[in-house]
Amino acid sequence: MDDPNRQLLAQLWAEHWSAPFPPRCRGVDIExxxxxxxxxxxxxxxxxxxxxxxxDWRRRVLTKCIGDLERIMPHFEDEYEVEYFGRLHDMALALAALEGVEMKPRPSP
Known part of the structure; x- marks a missing residue:
């Protein structure tokens, strides 16, 4: 596993796998x-x-998830929720880089 993105993905996956889902986020919908x-x-x-x-289907799902995470991240204030969903976003980005998924730049607000 000499690809830095694969190493990062493996590390983030191990951390994510052992982290409990934030209890306040169960059943919650943001944007x-x-x-x-x-x-x-x-x-x-x-x-x-x-x-x-x-x-291709999973690549589209991954791209949508990255966009969704970018939209919802500013709404988190709880430190654990920021860490949890930030790691999820980082993991999705590492996977996109590893898979060569092209990300469209987000328009400026």
Whole structure:
């Protein structure tokens, strides 16, 4: 595992796997993003990517999750929630880089 993105992904996955989902975030939706689902979708993409390349559908899911995470991150104030979803975002970005997923620049507000 000499690719820095693969090493980062493995490290973030191990940390994420052992971290409990933030209790206050269960059943919560921010900006039409269900927090449990964005967590599950990124985790599913990483889990698949650990054994094989992502298919086109999962690549689209990953891209959507990255955008969703970027929209919701400013709404978190709790330190653990910021850490948890920040790590999820970092993990999704590392996977996108590893898979060569092109990210469209977000328009400025």
């Amino acid at each position: 039409n993003v269900e927090l449990v689902l964005v967590d599950a979708d990124v985790a599913a993409c990483v889990s698949v990517a650990l054994s094989r390349a992502l298919d």
